[in-house]
Amino acid sequence: MKNRLRVLRAERQWSQAELGERLDVSRQAVNAIETGKYDPSLPLAFKIARLFDMRIEEIFNDGFDGGKND
Amino acid sequence: MVSMEAKMTEVPELDGAETEGNVGKSLAWIAVAGLATVFTAGAIVGVIAAATESGGSLSGIDIAIVAGMVAIIGALIYTQWNLARRIRIGGGPLTIRERLNRNIMVGCGLLGAVIGATLVATDGAMPSDPQTIFSDSPLPLALAVLLAVFWGVIMPVIAWFWHTRAIDEQEANAYRDGGYYAAYAYLMGAPTWWFLWRGGLASEPNGTLIFCLFAIIWTAVWYWKKYR
Numbered sequence: 001m002k003n004r005l006r007v008l009r010a011e012r013q014w015s016q017a018e019l020g021e022r023l024d025v026s027r028q029a030v031n032a033i034e035t036g037k038y039d040p041s042l043p044l045a046f047k048i049a050r051l052f053d054m055r056i057e058e059i060f061n062d063g064f065d066g067g068k069n070d
Numbered sequence: 071m072v073s074m075e076a077k078m079t080e081v082p083e084l085d086g087a088e089t090e091g092n093v094g095k096s097l098a099w100i101a102v103a104g105l106a107t108v109f110t111a112g113a114i115v116g117v118i119a120a121a122t123e124s125g126g127s128l129s130g131i132d133i134a135i136v137a138g139m140v141a142i143i144g145a146l147i148y149t150q151w152n153l154a155r156r157i158r159i160g161g162g163p164l165t166i167r168e169r170l171n172r173n174i175m176v177g178c179g180l181l182g183a184v185i186g187a188t189l190v191a192t193d194g195a196m197p198s199d200p201q202t203i204f205s206d207s208p209l210p211l212a213l214a215v216l217l218a219v220f221w222g223v224i225m226p227v228i229a230w231f232w233h234t235r236a237i238d239e240q241e242a243n244a245y246r247d248g249g250y251y252a253a254y255a256y257l258m259g260a261p262t263w264w265f266l267w268r269g270g271l272a273s274e275p276n277g278t279l280i281f282c283l284f285a286i287i288w289t290a291v292w293y294w295k296k297y298r
Contacts, residue, residue: 015163017165020167024167025165026168026238027165028241029239032296038243040240
């Protein structure tokens with residue numbers, strides 16, 4: 001799943017450790033989510049969305065286009 | 071020439087993955103260097119034991135070999151320390167959860183070292199084959215009870231604390247996947263070995279080896295899932 005986490009973090013000039021501290025996860029978890037190697041749980045996705053004051057779908061993109069190409 | 075002091079204080083140059091916060095490679099090398107340290111220490115004990123076995127003393131060659139191995143241990147410890155610095159720097163300082171995670175890991179490593187050293191120190195205490203960590207030879211009663219209490223009572227408490235406080239959901243996920251792979255390998259591998267043994271095609275199944283393979287598969291998959 002693609003996401004904008006790295007961009008959002010960079011905009012706030014937070015290190016992975018700072019973001020990890022705010023989300024109560026490790027730097028490795030932040031890295032894995034940013035690089036798309038790990039999809040966060042729904043509670044963590046909500047936590048991320050609340051932290052950046054955005055909706056989940058504004059941060060995460062599962063590639064579904066609403067069936068426009070069907 | 072760069073002095074040792076300057077080398078110790080300068081910030082190591084991180085590669086791309088480390089800069090992005092992926093410290094898996096450094097961690098793997100720390101584990102390899104740690105194992106090499108243990109084996110080199112064991113080799114030193116072996117050289118000294120062989121030389122002093124029949125009441126003799128260390129020859130000049132023995133002392134040179136031991137000194138060489140001590141130097142190797144020094145280099146390995148320096149390598150581990152340097153790799154630990156890379157881990158600290160990559161992705162910023164450790165989070166509170168990571169610090170707890172690291173402290174428990176280090177604590178368990180030290181406890182493991184104490185257990186290993188105790189087993190080596192009690193070698194020969196019982197009239198049996200030479201003891202090793204994985205041997206089936208008899209142990210002194212007190213030591214056997216102590217190890218059983220550690221493994222059966224203290225370890226579950228540490229594991230509970232570890233899984234509830236020290237790891238996050240990404241690592242828990244990696245552990246879960248590792249558990250699946252290890253469980254399936256056990257469920258399919260152990261009976262396969264057993265059937266082959268009964269058919270006379272393999273040696274008798276070895277519980278200790280099966281346990282080790284289970285742990286290795288779990289650890290390997292955990293590492294792959296956490297640091298890939």
